[in-house]
Amino acid sequence: MIDLQNIKQQFDIIGNAPGLNRGLDIACQVAPTDLSVLITGESGTGKEAFPKIVHKFSSRKHGQYIAVNCGAIPEGTIDSELFGHEKGSFTGALDTRKGYFEVADGGTIFLDEVAELPLSTQVRLLRVLETGEFLKVGSSKVQKTDVRIIAATNVNLPEAIRHNRFREDLYYRLNTVPITVPPLRERKDDIYLLFRKFAADFAEKYRMPSITLDPEARLELENYSWPGNIRQLKNVTEQISVIEHDRDVSSEVLRKYLPVNNSLPVLYHSNKDEGGSFASERELLYKILFDMRNDVNELKKWIYKLSKGEAAVQEYDKFISEEPLIYHEETPSNGDINNNDDAFNIPDLQSQEKEAIRKVLKKFNNKRKPAADALGISERTLYRKIKEYDIEEFEDV
Numbered sequence: 001m002i003d004l005q006n007i008k009q010q011f012d013i014i015g016n017a018p019g020l021n022r023g024l025d026i027a028c029q030v031a032p033t034d035l036s037v038l039i040t041g042e043s044g045t046g047k048e049a050f051p052k053i054v055h056k057f058s059s060r061k062h063g064q065y066i067a068v069n070c071g072a073i074p075e076g077t078i079d080s081e082l083f084g085h086e087k088g089s090f091t092g093a094l095d096t097r098k099g100y101f102e103v104a105d106g107g108t109i110f111l112d113e114v115a116e117l118p119l120s121t122q123v124r125l126l127r128v129l130e131t132g133e134f135l136k137v138g139s140s141k142v143q144k145t146d147v148r149i150i151a152a153t154n155v156n157l158p159e160a161i162r163h164n165r166f167r168e169d170l171y172y173r174l175n176t177v178p179i180t181v182p183p184l185r186e187r188k189d190d191i192y193l194l195f196r197k198f199a200a201d202f203a204e205k206y207r208m209p210s211i212t213l214d215p216e217a218r219l220e221l222e223n224y225s226w227p228g229n230i231r232q233l234k235n236v237t238e239q240i241s242v243i244e245h246d247r248d249v250s251s252e253v254l255r256k257y258l259p260v261n262n263s264l265p266v267l268y269h270s271n272k273d274e275g276g277s278f279a280s281e282r283e284l285l286y287k288i289l290f291d292m293r294n295d296v297n298e299l300k301k302w303i304y305k306l307s308k309g310e311a312a313v314q315e316y317d318k319f320i321s322e323e324p325l326i327y328h329e330e331t332p333s334n335g336d337i338n339n340n341d342d343a344f345n346i347p348d349l350q351s352q353e354k355e356a357i358r359k360v361l362k363k364f365n366n367k368r369k370p371a372a373d374a375l376g377i378s379e380r381t382l383y384r385k386i387k388e389y390d391i392e393e394f395e396d397v
Contacts, residue, residue, distance in 0.1 A: 002028045011049050014197050015190030019182035030177045031057035038174045039152040041181030044231030051110040051150040063107030066100050071113035078121050080137050089138020101134055101145045108148045115155035122167045129173045184226040191222045198237040209247045211240055216251040224258055354389040
């Protein structure tokens with residue numbers, strides 16, 4: 001008989017939602033086998049606890065447990081990290097290196113964000129799952145490994161398969177036993193339990209009294225959608241614990257820490273006559289359109305600034321301020337920002353983006369980190385864009 005309460009205590013899991021209990025039960029049932037497990041669920045739901053449970057209650061519990069964040073490893077080095085490499089197999093390979101599959105022989109590997117693996121690496125992973133064999137980078141010698149693979153993702157893999165971003169055969173090999181971790185909005189009764197746990201932890205950490213919620217604030221907490229799930233709830237609890245002087249939190253205070261949901265506002269009918277209601281809804285629609293227009297213009301201005309310079313942006317701002325609300329997205333005939341046709345539109349945004357990346361790389365002597373910071377993107381995204389646009393980083397741009 002599985003004692004779920006004992007397991008929750010061991011792995012610091014809070015909650016009694018049926019979906020959560022079902023996932024824990026499956027993890028314990030499959031642990032004694034060597035079947036592959038695929039854990040799915042939104043980001044921040046606590047998927048990382050389940051592979052630890054599977055490993056802990058398996059016959060491999062005395063072997064290595066290695067967790068790999070596939071999304072955090074650059075595409076050019078992921079094969080070396082997972083499978084190892086031979087000395088001299090590529091620039092910088094000064095010594096022979098063991099990969100995770102060799103190090104974890106007899107144990108368990110947890111592949112988090114598995115959907116981020118390049119297709120070429122997915123082929124290598126499929127071979128390990130089917131035969132237990134792999135090749136180091138730069139080697140022709142086949143090596144054997146006895147590793148249990150547990151994978152997790154917040155990506156809809158069937159959808160990724162339809163768009164040729166994930167191999168269908170690999171999906172079925174990984175998905176031998178599926179575990180779905182429910183989002184926090186489907187665990188309403190657990191939300192307040194988690195809040196109390198986090199509040200107590202932060203009170204101890206920062207040596208201050210624990211925060212509490214009044215009844216109205218608790219209702220607000222439980223009815224919020226929590227798009228960031230447990231991670232977001234923990235973050236909000238910590239913010240309130242540190243910032244607020246009053247330890248009894250009202251719903252008004254709580255709302256200051258809850259971002260507005262990223263969805264369009266819902267139109268509603270007021271208690272006025274139909275004509276007044278229609279006018280109100282029309283005004284709201286105009287506001288939505290105006291806000292959307294501003295967002296698009298800000299994006300265009302950012303790209304134009306990178307490619308043309310600050311002076312051109314000032315001209316663009318002047319042009320936009322004189323532009324009517326209702327407009328057509330057509331490219332000006334001569335591409336000039338001062339063209340007074342229907343509306344300004346940047347031709348070929350991809351070529352503009354490519355040129356902007358090339359110029360920033362040149363400015364920072366091809367150093368990716370400062371270049372990525374200047375562009376406002378992650379270093380991994382910059383690496384992907386360089387590959388996507390086939391940018392020669394060391395060309396004389």
